[in-house]
Structure formats: C-alpha cells, structure tokens
Amino acid sequence: MKLPGNSSTDMQKSDYIRFFENLPEDLNPESCWIWKGTKNQDGRGRFQLRKKKWLASRLSWCILYGDLPEFIFLLHSCDRPECVNPFHLSPGNNSQNAIEARQRGQQITKLSYEGAVFIKNSDLSLTQLSLLFNVSLTTIRAIKQEKIWNF
Ligand SMILES: [Zn+2]
Numbered sequence: 242m243k244l245p246g247n248s249s250t251d252m253q254k255s256d257y258i259r260f261f262e263n264l265p266e267d268l269n270p271e272s273c274w275i276w277k278g279t280k281n282q283d284g285r286g287r288f289q290l291r292k293k294k295w296l297a298s299r300l301s302w303c304i305l306y307g308d309l310p311e312f313i314f315l316l317h318s319c320d321r322p323e324c325v326n327p328f329h330l331s332p333g334n335n336s337q338n339a340i341e342a343r344q345r346g347q348q349i350t351k352l353s354y355e356g357a358v359f360i361k362n363s364d365l366s367l368t369q370l371s372l373l374f375n376v377s378l379t380t381i382r383a384i385k386q387e388k389i390w391n392f
Pocket residue numbers: 272273274319320321324325326329
C-alpha cells in the first residue's frame with residue numbers, strides 16, 4: 242500500500258516498519274534519535290530504499306515534511322551525525338526554495354482516507370503514527386477508536 246504525501250520517497254508499509262526498527266523506542270522530539278542501523282564512515286545513518294541509498298536523517302525529515310530538492314542539504318542543530326530526529330534538522334540552504342519546499346511538504350502531509358485506513362490497521366505505535374502522518378496523538382487515537390472517520 243502506498244502512503245500519501247511522500248511521492249519521492251515512495252515508501253511502503255514494509256519500508257516504514259524497517260525504518261522504524263532502526264529508531265530508538267522513545268521518539269521524544271526533544272532528544273536525539275540515534276540511528277541503530279548501518280552507518281557511513283562519518284557516522285551518519287544509512288538506509289537503502291530499493292535502488293536508492295538514503296541518508297537516514299534526510300529520509301526521516303522527508304517522511305515528516307515531504308519532498309526536499311536534491312541540492313538542499315540538512316544541517317543538524319545538535320551536531321550529532323548519527324541523529325535522525327527530523328526536529329533537529331533544518332535545510333542548510335536558507336534560500337526561498339528551501340522555505341517553499343518545507344511549506345509544500347507540510348501541505349501534502351494532510352491526512353487522506355488511505356492514510357486513515359493505514360492508521361486504523363497499523364501495528365505501529367501511536368507516537369510513530371503521529372510523527373509519520375504529522376497529526377496529533379488525539380487524532381490518531383480517535384481514528385483507532387473509530388470516533389472520527391467512517392470506514
Ligand atoms: Zn539530535
């Protein structure tokens with residue numbers, strides 16, 4: 242099943258599960274998310290998505306915000322290369338392009354019907370789903386309990 246909002250990453254459910262297996266249990270937005278998977282020589286996390294090798298931190302950011310043009314780099318505010326917390330990353334190019342890409346990303350992560358069905362049937366934790374779809378925990382809980390959305 243294809244998830245909404247991430248056209249360039251084109252991740253499927255199995256990819257998300259594989260990705261989340263490499264994240265710490267506690268996804269606190271304040272703390273560093275130390276990548277548990279393979280790392281480059283410089284300590285940055287790596288993730289293979291079909292033919293493409295991703296920096297895990299970049300993919301993490303793209304999952305949350307959406308597409309990011311190739312020429313824009315992400316900088317760690319925490320200075321830890323192994324950290325993949327998207328809230329610790331910001332586009333290193335302060336151009337209008339970067340700002341617009343971020344805004345577009347936020348617009349396309351609105352929840353669709355497919356997204357709601359995915360949430361309802363998913364085994365991922367509420368926190369993971371909340372981060373994945375950029376919606377509140379309250380919304381996730383309401384969908385799980387079928388309080389909102391008619392399936
Ligand atoms: Zn960090």
